[in-house]
Amino acid sequence: MLAAFRGELFKVARRPAVWVCVVALILLAVAFSYVLLGLVYSHPPKGSNQNLPPGTTLSIFLVTLYPINFVKETLSTWAGLGGVFALIIGVLVQGSEFGWGTVKTLYTQRSGRLAMLTGKLGALAVVVLLMVVGLFLATGAASLVVASLEGADTSFPPADVIAKGLAACFLIYAFWAVFGVVLATLFRQSAMAIGLGLAYALVFENLVFGLLSLIGGNTINQIHQWFPIANGGYLVESFGAVRVRGINTGATPFADATHAVTLLLVYVTAFIVLSAWMLRTRDVTS
Amino acid sequence: MVETRGLTKHYGNGIVAVDNLNLVVRRGEVYGFLGPNGAGKTTTLRMLLGLIRPTSGSATVVGGAPGSPASLAKVGAIVETPAFYPYLSGLDNLRLLATYCGVPVERVGAALDQVELTPRARHKFSTYSMGMKQRLGIAAALIKQPDLLILDEPTNGLDPQGMADVRNLIIELGRGDRTVLVSSHLLGEVELMCTRIGVIRKGKLVAEGTIDDLRGAATLKVRATPADKALDVLERDAGAGNVGVQDDGSFSIKVDLERTAEINEHLVKAGIAVTELRPDERSLTDVFMELTGTEGGL
Numbered sequence: 001m002l003a004a005f006r007g008e009l010f011k012v013a014r015r016p017a018v019w020v021c022v023v024a025l026i027l028l029a030v031a032f033s034y035v036l037l038g039l040v041y042s043h044p045p046k047g048s049n050q051n052l053p054p055g056t057t058l059s060i061f062l063v064t065l066y067p068i069n070f071v072k073e074t075l076s077t078w079a080g081l082g083g084v085f086a087l088i089i090g091v092l093v094q095g096s097e098f099g100w101g102t103v104k105t106l107y108t109q110r111s112g113r114l115a116m117l118t119g120k121l122g123a124l125a126v127v128v129l130l131m132v133v134g135l136f137l138a139t140g141a142a143s144l145v146v147a148s149l150e151g152a153d154t155s156f157p158p159a160d161v162i163a164k165g166l167a168a169c170f171l172i173y174a175f176w177a178v179f180g181v182v183l184a185t186l187f188r189q190s191a192m193a194i195g196l197g198l199a200y201a202l203v204f205e206n207l208v209f210g211l212l213s214l215i216g217g218n219t220i221n222q223i224h225q226w227f228p229i230a231n232g233g234y235l236v237e238s239f240g241a242v243r244v245r246g247i248n249t250g251a252t253p254f255a256d257a258t259h260a261v262t263l264l265l266v267y268v269t270a271f272i273v274l275s276a277w278m279l280r281t282r283d284v285t286s
Numbered sequence: 287m288v289e290t291r292g293l294t295k296h297y298g299n300g301i302v303a304v305d306n307l308n309l310v311v312r313r314g315e316v317y318g319f320l321g322p323n324g325a326g327k328t329t330t331l332r333m334l335l336g337l338i339r340p341t342s343g344s345a346t347v348v349g350g351a352p353g354s355p356a357s358l359a360k361v362g363a364i365v366e367t368p369a370f371y372p373y374l375s376g377l378d379n380l381r382l383l384a385t386y387c388g389v390p391v392e393r394v395g396a397a398l399d400q401v402e403l404t405p406r407a408r409h410k411f412s413t414y415s416m417g418m419k420q421r422l423g424i425a426a427a428l429i430k431q432p433d434l435l436i437l438d439e440p441t442n443g444l445d446p447q448g449m450a451d452v453r454n455l456i457i458e459l460g461r462g463d464r465t466v467l468v469s470s471h472l473l474g475e476v477e478l479m480c481t482r483i484g485v486i487r488k489g490k491l492v493a494e495g496t497i498d499d500l501r502g503a504a505t506l507k508v509r510a511t512p513a514d515k516a517l518d519v520l521e522r523d524a525g526a527g528n529v530g531v532q533d534d535g536s537f538s539i540k541v542d543l544e545r546t547a548e549i550n551e552h553l554v555k556a557g558i559a560v561t562e563l564r565p566d567e568r569s570l571t572d573v574f575m576e577l578t579g580t581e582g583g584l
Contacts, residue, residue, distance in 0.1 A: 003385055003386055003387070003388045004386060006385050007382055007385040007386045010378075010381070010382050010385060011371060011374075011382060014373065014374060014378065015373055016373065100369055100370075100371065100372065101367065101369035102369045102370065102371060104332075104335075104337055104365050104369060105368075105369050105370065105383070105426070106386070107335075107336065107337060107353070108335050108336075108337070108358060108361070108363045108365070109358065109383060109386040109387050110355050110358050110359050110386060110387045110388055110430075111355065111386060112353075112354075112355055283332075283337065283338040283339060284332065284337040284338065285332070285337075285338065
């Protein structure tokens with residue numbers, strides 16, 4: 001099993017597509033959340049204060065970009081969107097084996113199929129961890145730059161909050177990565193897996209429950225609480241909203257963090273078991 | 287080294303890919319697994335490697351169950367086109383496989399030397415020609431220093447020079463104790479490489495033995511006139527049951543070929559004009575076509 005893990009690490013470390021996803025996420029997070037929003041908040045366009053309390057401008061939102069809020073800010077925007085990148089990495093790590101036909105090469109080496117899957121999931125966990133740590137380092141550094149430029153307080157949240165933030169983001173990304181693995185295993189290819197995965201991530205759950213909530217109200221929320229994107233949201237909301245003077249920026253989560261973590265862990269475990277079952281029982285004919 | 291007992295694979299759509307296959311490959315031999323396209327060769331080899339689960343029957347591969355770590359540790363294989371990671375170099379692909387197999391990476395260099403791929407080892411796999419991919423596949427199969435090599439159509443897609451190179455390499459690899467199980471639909475190739483062959487048709491093993499066994503004993507072909515007088519002489523020499531008359535009027539005689547000169551002398555002394563006298567061997571092609579009812583690979 002250790003040999004399989006080392007082999008998978010060897011592969012992902014040398015695979016450009018994986019690191020393109022990681023770097024793209026980090027660059028997007030810094031560029032959008034800190035550079036773009038920092039410019040907009042510090043130089044509010046004319047007329048942008050229409051929906052704000054009297055006498056205020058968009059500059060009141062600069063506080064969201066300061067280090068003390070970087071965990072909340074990073075999670076609220078990038079725990080969801082970054083999941084898409086984690087999904088793509090999960091699909092690539094598993095689906096390409098079918099596309100290249102290397103699945104037969106893998107399974108005719110010494111380790112068994114389950115050992116190979118374990119090695120792959122281990123390597124994927126390392127990539128996701130690096131992605132999360134890289135994201136937090138980049139957004140933390142960007143928040144420090146913004147606060148320094150604005151002459152604001154540069155203190156960071158307590159270490160336990162940062163650690164919990166990292167763990168929450170890791171769990172959410174791990175869910176998406178494993179979702180990618182199970183889809184790629186199911187379809188034995190990358191294209192279909194990425195297509196359906198993105199459709200679910202960006203459209204299906206939010207659209208369906210968004211529309212249903214218009215007619216079903218609380219009943220729909222009761223159902224939605226068992227779905228993964230909702231639970232990623234609950235977990236992020238459990239960190240609280242950034243307090244902006246005069247603005248109500250946060251909603252109370254429908255379910256608590258324990259519920260969210262439990263549900264996401266159940267999904268991760270179920271997807272791993274499902275992938276293992278498919279890999280173990282299916283013939284390799286490609 | 288390899289033994290299958292009633293190995294069978296059915297697919298859901300009613301196709302019987304392999305049907306009650308009983309195969310024995312002995313240590314040290316180069317065994318040719320011969321059959322037309324779609325006969326079930328690759329499915330059989332995939333079952334021996336644990337890639338496909340048989341519907342019924344069983345197999346033992348180097349003392350272990352197909353696909354078990356104990357068995358795979360002693361087996362090197364190429365199944366159809368060798369598949370590697372395109373973004374890695376040939377060298378890195380082999381290092382990776384060495385890591386998976388738990389064998390020293392130092393073996394990688396030797397394997398690359400053996401298939402003469404060292405000069406291109408640091409180039410990406412995606413830039414390799416078909417012949418280089420095939421050679422890398424063989425190098426990958428060799429890094430485990432396996433007791434058994436399973437090679438599925440190893441010369442597929444190669445030019446004549448590449449085919450000859452791979453063929454010579456397989457003959458070289460098959461020397462000594464190592465066992466090679468090589469599938470092919472190319473008769474000439476099998477004839478040159480293999481010590482024993484099995485012929486599969488529609489999933490069934492229809493013949494197994496050495497090439498000489500399958501060809502049968504050579505006969506003596508005689509064409510002479512007058513034919514009736516020649517028949518008398520030949521039946522006297524070889525026995526009536528051993529002389530056959532062919533459609534073209536020639537005779538096919540089952541006789542020790544050492545007696546060719548003696549038979550010729552008897553015919554000539556009897557005043558018979560001998561226009562053709564030569565040993566007549568059935569080619570492997572004839573045997574293959576007879577057994578499979580095809581001209582596959584020809």
